[in-house]
Amino acid sequence: MKELVETLAAWRAENAVVGRAVVVRTFGSAPRPEGAVLLATADGRLAGSVSGGCVEGAAFEEIERARASGRARVIRYGISDEEAWNVGLACGGTIDVLAEPLVRPEAEAAARATAGLEPGPGGGRAVITPLPADAPGAAFGPHETGAGEPPGPVVVAWEDGHLDGSLGDPALDAELGRLAGEALVRGTSRTVELAGRSWFIEAYPLRPRLVVVGAVQVAIPLVAVARTLGYETVVVDGRPAFATRERFPDVDRLVLGWADEVADEIGLGPADAVAVLSHDVKFDEPAIVTAIERGCRYVGAVGSRRTQEDRRARLRAAGMTDGGLARLRGPIGLDLGGRAPAETALAIMAEVVAARYGASGRPMRDVAAERSAGALEAAAAARGDAPAATPGAAAATAATAATAATPGAPGHRGRGPMIEARRAGAVILAAGAASRFGSQKLLAPLGGRPLLEHVLQTVAGFGFGETIVVVGRDAAPLEAGISWGGERRVLNPTPEAGLSSSLRVGLGALGSGSEAALILLGDQPLVRPDVIRPLLEAFDRAGPPVVVPRYAEGGGRNPVLVGRAAWPLAAEATGDRGLGPLLASHPTLVREVPVGGANPDVDTPADLADLRRSGPIPAR
Numbered sequence: 001m002k003e004l005v006e007t008l009a010a011w012r013a014e015n016a017v018v019g020r021a022v023v024v025r026t027f028g029s030a031p032r033p034e035g036a037v038l039l040a041t042a043d044g045r046l047a048g049s050v051s052g053g054c055v056e057g058a059a060f061e062e063i064e065r066a067r068a069s070g071r072a073r074v075i076r077y078g079i080s081d082e083e084a085w086n087v088g089l090a091c092g093g094t095i096d097v098l099a100e101p102l103v104r105p106e107a108e109a110a111a112r113a114t115a116g117l118e119p120g121p122g123g124g125r126a127v128i129t130p131l132p133a134d135a136p137g138a139a140f141g142p143h144e145t146g147a148g149e150p151p152g153p154v155v156v157a158w159e160d161g162h163l164d165g166s167l168g169d170p171a172l173d174a175e176l177g178r179l180a181g182e183a184l185v186r187g188t189s190r191t192v193e194l195a196g197r198s199w200f201i202e203a204y205p206l207r208p209r210l211v212v213v214g215a216v217q218v219a220i221p222l223v224a225v226a227r228t229l230g231y232e233t234v235v236v237d238g239r240p241a242f243a244t245r246e247r248f249p250d251v252d253r254l255v256l257g258w259a260d261e262v263a264d265e266i267g268l269g270p271a272d273a274v275a276v277l278s279h280d281v282k283f284d285e286p287a288i289v290t291a292i293e294r295g296c297r298y299v300g301a302v303g304s305r306r307t308q309e310d311r312r313a314r315l316r317a318a319g320m321t322d323g324g325l326a327r328l329r330g331p332i333g334l335d336l337g338g339r340a341p342a343e344t345a346l347a348i349m350a351e352v353v354a355a356r357y358g359a360s361g362r363p364m365r366d367v368a369a370e371r372s373a374g375a376l377e378a379a380a381a382a383r384g385d386a387p388a389a390t391p392g393a394a395a396a397t398a399a400t401a402a403t404a405a406t407p408g409a410p411g412h413r414g415r416g417p418m419i420e421a422r423r424a425g426a427v428i429l430a431a432g433a434a435s436r437f438g439s440q441k442l443l444a445p446l447g448g449r450p451l452l453e454h455v456l457q458t459v460a461g462f463g464f465g466e467t468i469v470v471v472g473r474d475a476a477p478l479e480a481g482i483s484w485g486g487e488r489r490v491l492n493p494t495p496e497a498g499l500s501s502s503l504r505v506g507l508g509a510l511g512s513g514s515e516a517a518l519i520l521l522g523d524q525p526l527v528r529p530d531v532i533r534p535l536l537e538a539f540d541r542a543g544p545p546v547v548v549p550r551y552a553e554g555g556g557r558n559p560v561l562v563g564r565a566a567w568p569l570a571a572e573a574t575g576d577r578g579l580g581p582l583l584a585s586h587p588t589l590v591r592e593v594p595v596g597g598a599n600p601d602v603d604t605p606a607d608l609a610d611l612r613r614s615g616p617i618p619a620r
Contacts, residue, residue: 001037001111002204007047008039008108017042019063020103023050024074024131024200025096025191027140027508032095035189035202039103042067050097051077062099066148072100073148074135096136096191098200104129106154110204124159124205124271126180131191131198138193138490139501140508159184159206167195171480179488185270185297187356193491196476207232210352211268211296213259213287214278215242218302222275222345223251229349231273234266238283259287263294273298273352275332285315292324298355300332300348326463334361358465358513360423419539421462424561425514427506428455428487429578430522431472431495442522443481444608451602452482454525460485461529462536464518468509470502500573507567517567519578520559523602526611527559534593535561544591546583553598557583 001022011018023036031052038056039047040063050059055077066072078094107127114124130153134146155165157180166173172195179192183203191200210226212219215237223233227250234253237243243256255262259274268274274291276284279302288311291299303311308330315325333347334354354361430442430452442452452469459467467487471478472495479489490509492502507517516539520527535547538561545563560579562569566589569582583590602608 001035001107001202002115004037004039004048005108005111005115008103009112011039011041011045016045017067018103019067019099019101021050021059021063021097021099022200022202023095024098024189024198025136025138027078027094033188034191038063040064051095055095055097059097059099062097063101066099066101069148070101070150071132071148072098072151073132073146074098075145076136076143078142094140098129098131098135100151102151104151104154106156107202107204110156110202114204114206124184124203126157126183126204127202128155128157128165128176128180129200129202130154131200133197135198137198137493137505138191138509139492139505141504157181157184157201169195175484178486182486186358193471193489195479196473196491205271208356209234209272210349211236211259211266211272211274211291213237213274213276214280214283215239215244215247216277216279218341218344218348219275219277220247221342222277222348223248225342225345225349226352227252229353236262236266236287237278258283260290263290268294268296270295270297272296273356274300275348275352276301277332279303281311281314285311285318288315288328289318289320292320292327298329298352299327300329300351302332303330305331329355358422358511360513360515419516419536421536422465423514424464424516424518424536425510426459426462426464426467426518426520427503427510428452428459428467428469428520428522429499429502429506430478431470431475431492431502431505432499432523440477440481441602442478444602446525446608446611450482451525451608452478452522455520455522455527456482456485456487458527458529458532459518459520462532465514466511468506469522470506470509498574498576499578500570500575503573503578504570507562507570514564516561516563518559518561521601524558524599525602527599528597531595531599532559534595535559538591538593539563540591544589546579546590548583548590548592549595549599550592551598552594552596555598555600557592558599558601 008018018039018041021038023032023034026034031054032050036050037048038050038059040060046056046060049056062075074096076094076096104127110125110127132146132149134148136143153165155163155176157163157177161177161181163173163177167176176194176199180201183190183201184205187203187205187208189201189203191198207230209232211234212222213236215235219235223235226233233251234255235243235248235251236255236257236259238256238258240256243254245254248254255266259268268291274296276287278284284301288299288301312325329351332351333344334350336343336347336350338344338347351361443450446454469487469489470492471489472492475489475491490505492505494501503519510517518532518535531549535549538547545566547561548557550557569579573579573582600607600611602611
């Protein structure tokens with residue numbers, strides 16, 4: 001929307017009537033992200049895009065329909081929707097588009113203010129729009145477009161945390177503010193499920209900012225690259241001979257001093273990326289400590305591996321926690337192979353951008369090929385087909401697997417998880433009707449806390465990239481009775497279809513940054529970290545895409561870690577057993593990991609009574 005404000009202003013000067021369409025949800029390889037906007041005047045002029053050309057004509061017609069009826073509605077265009085084929089979206093993506101009769105004044109004001117074109121209250125903000133009640137839900141699949149409804153009032157969430165507008169419930173307002181804050185930090189729009197309906201959070205953050213500590217040679221091209229990418233740039237250095245306008249003519253702000261001394265002056269905070277380049281202990285480490293303490297979204301520092309080890313030892317001795325140290329990126333940047341200052345600057349900025357969007361930093365060729373081939377192979381395996389192999393492919397795969405499995409071999413990943421939790425998402429299924437329990441099972445107390453909170457606490461300790469909790473239509477008591485953290489709740493509109501329907505909703509809600517999904521059941525409160533950790537450690541992109549525990553005391557095989565390549569299996573799952581029957585039929589897709597104990601679920605009050613009698617609940 002920001003890129004369209006000048007066009008919109010010109011049309012306003014002509015007294016043109018302007019409506020808009022905006023992408024509110026995407027699935028798969030959608031051509032445009034959430035928040036992409038198409039503007040249309042009553043006389044037929046267009047600006048912007050919601051699909052790169054595929055559905056612009058159809059979106060224009062929807063804006064005209066909205067203008068005539070005074071009603072907003074959401075249309076799903078996708079490969080499984082026959083209407084989408086008619087308008088040309090056959091590129092593998094699915095998008096939900098909100099068509100509105102007019103441009104919301106709050107969205108227009110936010111776009112102008114954060115683009116620096118409007119006086120008045122500054123700061124980033126999110127415009128939160130209630131979607132029509134008949135809008136498509138978070139579950140992937142075809143959706144028949146409804147009649148829509150007149151546009152409802154929006155809520156504006158400001159960067160400092162306060163809201164203009166309310167949902168009428170302080171707890172819901174707090175949750176909406178938290179979700180909007182996350183969207184502003186990431187700089188991306190999204191649709192969330194809250195209070196029984198969908199809300200589109202349209203993020204208008206201020207320009208992302210890069211703070212460079214140390215006016216060294218690499219900092220000069222780094223500032224240039226950052227500015228090209230739209231970042232505001234700040235260079236901080238306590239040495240007057242280095243921090244000069246002659247060396248940094250285009251930097252937005254040049255500050256004489258060191259980061260720990262001027263942090264308040266420059267307003268260092270969570271939205272900032274910090275690159276520490278000074279390469280001097282007495283300057284580097286106070287800057288690192290300050291940036292981590294203030295929650296900066298990216299903190300990287302130069303130095304060899306040995307330098308990093310020594311630095312981390314000193315920081316740990318000075319009181320920095322393991323969690324804080326885990327947020328420090330060093331050596332800084334992605335491995336691009338270049339050594340010239342401009343090449344180093346590019347490597348640093350590439351990592352900053354990847355961190356901002358939660359991306360892997362791997363080559364898109366490899367990511368796309370891996371996902372495409374993996375999805376086809378998993379779907380074929382689920383059908384019982386035998387996919388044809390290219391000559392030598394089986395031998396190459398076997399050699400790769402053998403190398404990866406051999407400790408000390410060049411391809412061996414070494415100790416530690418084969419997939420970091422932050423590269424995966426957690427999906428907690430909590431939408432069941434609990435018919436055998438007779439009441440709100442997940443709120444039943446165990447060890448002084450509701451059952452579901454035990455699962456949430458265990459998952460929170462791993463730092464997953466995102467955590468999705470799938471809830472049912474009767475989620476209001478759950479919303480009120482649980483002490484929520486950073487989890488995102490999504491609604492399964494048809495929980496009576498069984499566990500498999502919640503599985504599809506949960507996987508569909510995960511973002512593109514999640515390479516795997518840990519599927520957990522909300523009624524298994526004793527799920528343990530020492531079960532989840534081995535699943536992450538056993539995951540191998542070159543091996544079976546599904547990892548399950550095998551308990552010493554028998555029982556089920558939950559939780560399950562499912563690589564993205566196997567997510568298409570969810571489309572074929574039916575009933576209340578989720579992936580269980582499919583995995584049992586295709587054991588080559590599954591890797592089992594031996595673990596101790598058991599992981600009981602709570603189906604009946606008797607099950608809960610057994611857990612209470614079994615002894616104290618283990619500390620998490």
